[in-house]
Structures are given as structure tokens and as C-alpha cells.
Amino acid sequence: MLAARMHGYQQPLVLEEVKIPEISPDEVLVRVGGAGMCRSDVQLVDGYFHSALNLKFPITPGHEIAGLVETIGERVPETAQLAIGDAVVVAAGWGDGTCRQCRAGNEQLCEHGGWPGFGPPGGYAEFVAVPYRHLIRVDAKLKWEELAPLTDAGVTPYRGIKKLRAAGVLGPDRVIAVFGASGLGSYAVQYAKLLGSGATVVVFARNEEKLALAKQHGADYAINTRGKSLDDLRAELQRLTGKRKLDAVIDCVGAKETIQTGFGLLATAGAFVSVGLVGTEIAIPLFPLVSGEFSYFGSYWANHTDLQEVLALAQQGKIHSSGQKVRFEDINDHLEMLRAGDIIGRAVVVFNVDKAADPAQRRSEQGVVAR
Ligand SMILES: [Zn+2]
Known part of the structure; x- marks a missing residue:
């Protein structure tokens, strides 16, 4: 063979x-x-x-x-x-x-x-x-x-989104972000809609073609992060969803930038799940994590x-x-x-x-x- x-x-x-x-x-x-x-x-x-x-x-x-x-x-x-x-x-x-x-x-x-x-x-x-x-x-x-x-x-983002669901951060009047719109991300937006109990789904990526595909797969909004600061992203979120922060993040990329951006936009008592593995380590500011009672999950396959x-x-x-x-x-x-x-x-x-x-x-x- x-x-x-x-x-x-x-x-x-x-x-x-x-x-x-x-x-x-x-x-x-x-x-x-x-x-x-x-x-x-x-x-x-x-x-x-x-x-x-x-x-x-x-x-x-x-x-x-x-x-x-x-x-x-x-x-x-x-x-x-x-x-x-x-x-x-x-x-x-x-x-x-x-x-x-x-x-x-x-x-x-x-x-x-x-x-x-x-x-x-x-x-x-x-x-x-x-x-x-x-x-x-x-x-x-x-x-x-x-x-x-x-x-x-x-299936990998499916398990990740089940962890966010179990964490109690999904529902109406909540915003879930999907970072990445390639292989995993294009499925993640679909599960965010199916399991999100009415949460608004926003996809973040740097490639317009991939963002367009994620919209086709049901994302409510798409944000191109290329060249944008955290403040730019907060303003864009506000304009699109009426909120400046995210209740839940599924990171299908796992790059230094997506981790920093995801935690930087996380709301008090928000939850973040990592499924992507582009980088090798995470570095997040400790005080916001503790004082905001963030939850962080690894989710493997x-x-x-x-x-x-x-x-x-x-x-x-x-x-x-x-x-x-x-x-x-x-x-x-x-x-x-x-x-x-x-x-x-x-x-x-x-x-x-x-x-x-x-x-x-x-x-x-x-x-x-x-x-
Ligand atoms: Zn065993």
C-alpha cells in the first residue's frame, strides 16, 4: 500500500x-x-x-x-x-x-x-x-x-465549549469569543451557537477569508484583530455587541497574542479554554486573574x-x-x-x-x- x-x-x-x-x-x-x-x-x-x-x-x-x-x-x-x-x-x-x-x-x-x-x-x-x-x-x-x-x-472545540458551558458562562446576554477561524475555529463557532444558550458569538482572526467562512458557519460577528490594540478591540466589541468584554473565550490558536488578547478582554468571572497549541507557554497577568476570578481550562482532544x-x-x-x-x-x-x-x-x-x-x-x- x-x-x-x-x-x-x-x-x-x-x-x-x-x-x-x-x-x-x-x-x-x-x-x-x-x-x-x-x-x-x-x-x-x-x-x-x-x-x-x-x-x-x-x-x-x-x-x-x-x-x-x-x-x-x-x-x-x-x-x-x-x-x-x-x-x-x-x-x-x-x-x-x-x-x-x-x-x-x-x-x-x-x-x-x-x-x-x-x-x-x-x-x-x-x-x-x-x-x-x-x-x-x-x-x-x-x-x-x-x-x-x-x-x-x-470534536476538540466541542469538548472545549462543553467546559465553558459547564462553567456557567454561556447564556443570553453573554458574549463568547472564538479565537481562530481555521480548522478548529470554523467548528467552534457552530458549537458556540448550538451550546451557547443564546450567547452572542464573535470570531476573532486575522484572515478575512477565514472570518467570512466563520460568519457563514453562524458567527454573529467577525473581528479582524490584525494591527489592533486591546482598546481598539474593546471599542469594536462595544459597537457590535453593546459590551466591551467577553464572558467566555475558546482559543483555537494558542499563540501568545491570542492568549494575551483573550485574557485582556475577559469579563469578571469569565472563563477561558485553550484547545489550540501554536505557542509553548502562557503568560497572563496574575492580579486580574485572581481579582476577577477567571477560570482557565485546558481541553485536550x-x-x-x-x-x-x-x-x-x-x-x-x-x-x-x-x-x-x-x-x-x-x-x-x-x-x-x-x-x-x-x-x-x-x-x-x-x-x-x-x-x-x-x-x-x-x-x-x-x-x-x-x-
Ligand atoms: Zn489509561
Whole structure:
């Protein structure tokens, strides 16, 4: 099969023929339909996770995976309800199943776990082996470029906004800001509308085209932050929303500037959640945080339940993806575009882009009858 693999840090992926993985009895072989390209793939290549991940090269990146069940291991139980030809997505936190976090359902937080594409071979390949517990069967109506990004870009901000909801800072007469309007941000504005209980949603970014897309996805207002001071932004917020401060912030970027701006605009008793990881540390003034009783949350990827909820929203047509197909051969070019921030929406690698049938078509070609 074809795979795009990392043979070391800070070098292009090598597109090569490798052996199709052999599955263990509790695994399923998935024929990759689409693999979303994430900014964290660029960070992986650049060595951002070097100290957190002990990688043995070569590795196959690609952690947003949707595809078709190709073969099923002999110990996969009937109750998994998986059949050959089913469209599936891969839930990404593969924990040990025994620690406190795993038992609480948060396998993405497991200290002994892994994430496909960050060690275990990921979706930048025609096939991937997946433990059956981490597959979720999906509606064949959605396209690969809609399905694959849901497993990270689509679900990570969902978990973040659930934390803001739980913090009690959303509701009518509240303002929630989404920082960033790329892969994660374009989903975050949709969840801010869906889970915000009437809160006004303002998206902050520096790219007009991305801001326009966020407006299409339901943001009430868009603010271009380029070249603006905190006072400029307060004035613009006042003009648009009637308020100078934000009750809630989801930061899908995680750059020094977005953290400073987000905390700088936060209202008393406001809450800020970080999901983006562009920078490496946060520095925020201490007195406003203490005296204003700010809440700060880290939110990491998402668990199986979060993904099931997001898939339900997608399958009911309540959220929309702006994925675009990328040819496997063009994978390195698109990593460069991601590095430069030039991708609008989400790029999704497909194999043989012209022939890559969407799940429904593929199933009928295989003679698989929909349930
Ligand atoms: Zn665990």
C-alpha cells in the first residue's frame, strides 16, 4: 500500500510502498477513505512533541481517519456491530483501559496511551489497523472530507465549549469569543451557537477569508484583530455587541497574542479554554486573574462520547464541515500550506482523488446493503 511516512524530524514525508498492516485478533483493518490534515501534523514533523512522544521512525502521521471496514479480527465481538464495508471513523485516544482516566471514559488523557498518527501508524496510508473499541460506525451519507475532520478538528472545540458551558458562562446576554477561524475555529463557532444558550458569538482572526467562512458557519460577528490594540478591540466589541468584554473565550490558536488578547478582554468571572497549541507557554497577568476570578481550562482532544455526540450533530445536518480533498501525492505541499496558515477549512487526504468514491457509493459498489 501507499503510505506517507516520517523518517525523522524536519524533513518532508516520504511517499512509499509499504506492507499492508497485519491485524491482531481484536483489531479491524480500515481502508482509509479520508485522512484530515491538521496543523499538529506540521508540529509533529517540526519536533514540537519531541519530548512528549518517544517516537521510533519511520512513523505514519494522520490522526483524523475515516474509512471502510476491510477485514475484521477473529476476536472482535458481535456486539461491536461492525461488518465488512461499514463506514467508520477512528476515535483517537487509545488508552490502556485500566487507569483512572480511562475508566472515567477519557482515554485521550491516558498516561500509558497512544494516538494514531503519533506513534501507532495513522491515516496517511491506504490502510490502518485499529483496535475495534476505537471505531464508530457512521452514516454513509457524509463524505470522507466531512467525516475525517470530525475526529479532531470537529470534536476538540466541542469538548472545549462543553467546559465553558459547564462553567456557567454561556447564556443570553453573554458574549463568547472564538479565537481562530481555521480548522478548529470554523467548528467552534457552530458549537458556540448550538451550546451557547443564546450567547452572542464573535470570531476573532486575522484572515478575512477565514472570518467570512466563520460568519457563514453562524458567527454573529467577525473581528479582524490584525494591527489592533486591546482598546481598539474593546471599542469594536462595544459597537457590535453593546459590551466591551467577553464572558467566555475558546482559543483555537494558542499563540501568545491570542492568549494575551483573550485574557485582556475577559469579563469578571469569565472563563477561558485553550484547545489550540501554536505557542509553548502562557503568560497572563496574575492580579486580574485572581481579582476577577477567571477560570482557565485546558481541553485536550475529546473522548469517545464527545465524538459520538459530534457525529450525531453532523449526521442530523446540524453542523457543517468545509473539507476539501487533497491528493495523496500533494501531501507535502499541503503541509507547507498548513505551516503558512494558507488553508481555508480543512484539507483531507484521499487516495486516487478522482476515483475516491464517498462512503455511500463505495458501499453500493461492493454490494453491501445498508442497514
Ligand atoms: Zn489509561
